[in-house]
Amino acid sequence: MHLTLAQCRVLSAIELCRTAALGGHVDVCRSCGYEHPSYNSCRNRHCPKCQALAQEKWIRARSARQLPVRHFHVVFTLPAELRGLVKFRRAQLFNALFAAASATLLELGATRLRADLGITMVLHTWTRDLRFHPHVHAIVTAGGAVRGDPARWVASSNKYLFPNKVMGLLLRGKMMVALRALHARGVFADFNAFADPQAFEQLMTRLASKKWLVYAKKPFRRAMHVLQYLGRYTHRVAISSSRVVAVTDDAITWRTKGGKTATTTPVEFLRRFVEHVLPDGLHKIRHYGLYAGANTGKLELARAGLDSSSTPVASAPTDPTWPALLQRLTGRDIRLCPVCGATLERVRVAPTARAPPYAVAV
Numbered sequence: 001m002h003l004t005l006a007q008c009r010v011l012s013a014i015e016l017c018r019t020a021a022l023g024g025h026v027d028v029c030r031s032c033g034y035e036h037p038s039y040n041s042c043r044n045r046h047c048p049k050c051q052a053l054a055q056e057k058w059i060r061a062r063s064a065r066q067l068p069v070r071h072f073h074v075v076f077t078l079p080a081e082l083r084g085l086v087k088f089r090r091a092q093l094f095n096a097l098f099a100a101a102s103a104t105l106l107e108l109g110a111t112r113l114r115a116d117l118g119i120t121m122v123l124h125t126w127t128r129d130l131r132f133h134p135h136v137h138a139i140v141t142a143g144g145a146v147r148g149d150p151a152r153w154v155a156s157s158n159k160y161l162f163p164n165k166v167m168g169l170l171l172r173g174k175m176m177v178a179l180r181a182l183h184a185r186g187v188f189a190d191f192n193a194f195a196d197p198q199a200f201e202q203l204m205t206r207l208a209s210k211k212w213l214v215y216a217k218k219p220f221r222r223a224m225h226v227l228q229y230l231g232r233y234t235h236r237v238a239i240s241s242s243r244v245v246a247v248t249d250d251a252i253t254w255r256t257k258g259g260k261t262a263t264t265t266p267v268e269f270l271r272r273f274v275e276h277v278l279p280d281g282l283h284k285i286r287h288y289g290l291y292a293g294a295n296t297g298k299l300e301l302a303r304a305g306l307d308s309s310s311t312p313v314a315s316a317p318t319d320p321t322w323p324a325l326l327q328r329l330t331g332r333d334i335r336l337c338p339v340c341g342a343t344l345e346r347v348r349v350a351p352t353a354r355a356p357p358y359a360v361a362v
Helices: 003-015 051-063 080-090 090-113 164-184 199-209 223-234 266-274 295-304 321-328
Strands: 022-027 036-040 069-075 118-126 132-140 144-145 149-155 214-220 245-246 252-255 261-264 285-289 343-351
Touching: 003 266, 051 223, 051 295, 069 090, 069 164, 080 090, 080 132, 080 199, 090 118, 090 132, 090 144, 090 164, 090 266, 090 285, 132 223, 149 295, 164 199, 164 214, 261 266
Parallel strands: none
Antiparallel strands: 022 036, 022 343, 069 132, 069 214, 118 132, 118 285, 144 149, 245 252, 252 261
């Protein structure tokens, strides 16, 4: 298979992550002689080893904007008929999915509640067995700021946000409009499946007859729970190291769902993994409505107008250092010697190897 430059970079970054090739430091205890080398991380957003601190920093940053209200978790999924087209033009189709899903929620908020919702969305492209399955997770306020008077808050039902069927119909309609626009601009001109002039219209006919999957989970009771839950989604990668249970020269086995496992050859495992590498520059986390960066003023008016008895988002110290964050996550202060408790001295180590050149194809 041919790899894109982005996919090559990801595989190379993961291979070199926390090895001597990236340099690092040695923690030395002058009291008892303890020494421990620590190598630098690659910080690639697809690396399963580099997300814990990034997740914690994101949660703390977003806590300042989170409203103290219930939130629904809504999932928008593209039908299987579009997966080949998504692989062909990932950035354009992912952007279209974000636009269609957010417009669906904002339109229903405006027509049914006469209010502006707060929405945070994150893109996922995988199933537990690493199959390609593009979908968007949305965390949505259970209500919104009244249009024209954002200091007033109108709550949605505690049982559901909007009917799933209505959201599915709107998503389908908006995505089909977007697909026609992309087709008219020639974005799909080189797609092999559209060699037949009628193929695009045939696809659109099949899409129009399908039920598009949208579902909403029960709302969260506490605002901080929303951030903790969403933080796991925003910084989750296709597979974490903890899910891999066995690796040999011939097979890789990892946990899926319900205690089950999946096993493939190493090449097939890597093929599935790189399918979930996002195009360079594509933002997988996006904010809309009250949570959009441009609506800070309206967001603060909504916050001020909410009932003071609402559960507040837990505050966090400003700009914590990464050792302090790591201590919060692991319970260990890496600045102290684990043997005698004395303060460790850090000695920097230069990289010992250069990353190998990227190959265009494997």
